[in-house]
Every structure is written in structure tokens, then in C-alpha cells.
Amino acid sequence: MPRKNIFEILKNNFDIPREMNKLVGLFSLQIIFYTETSMYYQSDTHRITIEMLCDTVILPKWKQRGNYLSHEEIKRVIPFPENFTSQTSLDTIVSCLEYYCNLLYLLLKKFDLTHQNKYKYDAKMIKIIYENINNLLDHLHYEKKINEEEETVILIPKNPAATAVAEITENKDIAFAILKYNHASLKGDLEGKKQLLLSIANEYEPLLKSPIDGFTDYFKKATFLLNNLNLRHNNKSGQDKKQLVVDMPNKELEKWYDELYQLLLFCVLIKDNVKRKKEIDDLVKKIN
Numbered sequence: 707m708p709r710k711n712i713f714e715i716l717k718n719n720f721d722i723p724r725e726m727n728k729l730v731g732l733f734s735l736q737i738i739f740y741t742e743t744s745m746y747y748q749s750d751t752h753r754i755t756i757e758m759l760c761d762t763v764i765l766p767k768w769k770q771r772g773n774y775l776s777h778e779e780i781k782r783v784i785p786f787p788e789n790f791t792s793q794t795s796l797d798t799i800v801s802c803l804e805y806y807c808n809l810l811y812l813l814l815k816k817f818d819l820t821h822q823n824k825y826k827y828d829a830k831m832i833k834i835i836y837e838n839i840n841n842l843l844d845h846l847h848y849e850k851k852i853n854e855e856e857e858t859v860i861l862i863p864k865n866p867a868a869t870a871v872a873e874i875t876e877n878k879d880i881a882f883a884i885l886k887y888n889h890a891s892l893k894g895d896l897e898g899k900k901q902l903l904l905s906i907a908n909e910y911e912p913l914l915k916s917p918i919d920g921f922t923d924y925f926k927k928a929t930f931l932l933n934n935l936n937l938r939h940n941n942k943s944g945q946d947k948k949q950l951v952v953d954m955p956n957k958e959l960e961k962w963y964d965e966l967y968q969l970l971l972f973c974v975l976i977k978d979n980v981k982r983k984k985e986i987d988d989l990v991k992k993i994n
């Protein structure tokens with residue numbers, strides 16, 4: 707196996723909770739400063755954080771402020787954890803990231819920091835914050851939707867099915883594997899996608915062996931593809947060789963890996979919705 711260069715190592719070492727903690731640190735930096743002149747004509751320079759500026763200048767004018775008086779009050783309601791860990795839920799991570807996206811939007815768009823004569827800022831750090839947020843969104847497979855009229859930024863999943871399955875998956879590693887599969891860095895990486903597919907399939911092996919009535923064919927097809935697309939078995943040589951797979955270009959094989967990924971998600975969602983339907987049926991019976 708060829709040695710990975712340092713850039714491949716760094717790219718594969720992306721840790722979402724760690725990156726969230728780094729973002730917390732970036733937003734705590736005093737990167738905005740302004741000068742005030744006292745009645746004795748002495749100039750004092752003050753350095754503040756993005757959140758501090760929002761509290762004093764931006765938040766009072768924000769359409770979505772409601773009755774909130776400070777960023778700390780908003781963070782308590784979210785709620786914002788003291789530290790992000792592997793146990794932090796995806797919902798919490800996305801909510802906190804959405805909070806930061808709104809702060810940055812208010813700072814750069816509504817407040818228009820770049821055209822405020824009174825305030826100076828560290829443009830390099832603002833750029834780093836912006837890029838780090840976008841990288842996190844990329845790894846989570848979320849995208850920003852901005853409503854200028856309402857002055858809001860909301861985050862929505864690029865792949866709703868993947869997010870839905872990740873949210874109901876108890877195993878955090880598998881949840882992140884589900885989200886990671888669609889990441890741009892994996893395009894063309896058959897081995898990377900293969901390993902993720904196998905980990906997802908192994909997690910849901912009991913489900914595949916016990917298909918849901920009315921959907922048996924989907925579960926059987928998923929199992930068949932796992933066994934015949936050079937995933938669980940060597941289908942390019944030996945006793946499990948499949949000539950079609952041998953002759954298949956990598957680009958086409960990757961396409962079928964992607965289809966299998968969607969099929970696995972579908973099978974998991976079928977189970978979840980059957981459970982939900984049963985609960986609704988029980989409620990209907992009680993009401994009647």
C-alpha cells in the first residue's frame with residue numbers, strides 16, 4: 707500500500723466535535739476593535755468579540771431577537787454545550803453551528819462590518835472563521851439557506867435521507883460514516899466508499915436478515931449487491947468472480963456503490979416508518 711502524503715493524512719483527520727470546539731475558540735477572540743475619545747481628548751482602543759458586538763449594536767436591531775437580550779441567553783436556550791464531544795448529538799451540533807452562521811451573517815450583511823468607519827477588524831481571522839464554518843457544513847453535508855427579508859440563516863441537509871438515518875442511528879461512528887459517505891473528498895475513492903458501505907451494512911445486518919413485510923425485495927436486493935459488487939467478497943477473481951464486475955469501469959462501479967448506499971438508507975427508513983406507523987395505529991385505536 708503506497709504511503710499517504712501529509713495532505714491526505716490531514717484531510718482524513720477531520721474531527722467534527724474538535725472542529726466545533728475550535729470554532730468556539732475563534733468566536734471568543736477579540737478581533738474587532740474601535741477607538742473612543744474621552745472628554746479630555748484621550749483616545750482609548752477597545753477590543754471585542756463578534757458576540758460582544760452583536761450584544762451592543764446588532765442584536766437590538768435584529769428582526770429575530772424576540773425578547774432575548776444577549777448572546778449568552780440565546781446560547782442557554784439552544785442549549786450550547788460547554789464542550790463538544792463524540793457524544794454530542796447531531797441536532798445540537800447543527801443548532802450551534804446555525805447560531806454561528808447567523809452571527810456571521812448579522813456581522814457581515816446586516817451590520818455590514820466592512821463599511822463601518824468606527825470599527826476595525828482582523829480580516830484574516832474573519833476569513834478563517836468563514837472558511838472553518840463552510841468546511842464543517844461540507845463535512846456534515848448541510849447547506850446554508852439565507853432569508854434576507856427575515857434576516858435568518860437556516861441549515862438544511864444536502865441529503866435528507868442520510869441525515870434522517872444518522873439521527874436515528876445509536877452508534878455515533880456509524881452515524882458519522884453515513885454523513886461522511888457523500889463528502890466531496892470521497893468522489894472517485896472506491897476503497898473509501900467500500901469501507902463506509904461495509905461498516906453501514908454491518909451495523910444493519912440484523913435488519914437486512916429480517917426484512918419488513920411488503921418490502922422484502924428491497925432488502926434482498928441490498929444483500930445481493932453487497933455480496934456481488936466486490937464489497938463483502940472478492941468478485942474480481944477466485945470462486946466469487948463476476949465477469950460483469952471484472953469488466954465494469956471504476957466510474958460505473960462507484961455509481962452502483964452510490965445506489966446501494968441509497969438503498970441501505972431506504973431500508974433503514976422503512977423500518978423506522980413502520981415503527982412510527984404502529985405507534986400511530988395504537989394511538990388511533992385508543993382514541994376510537
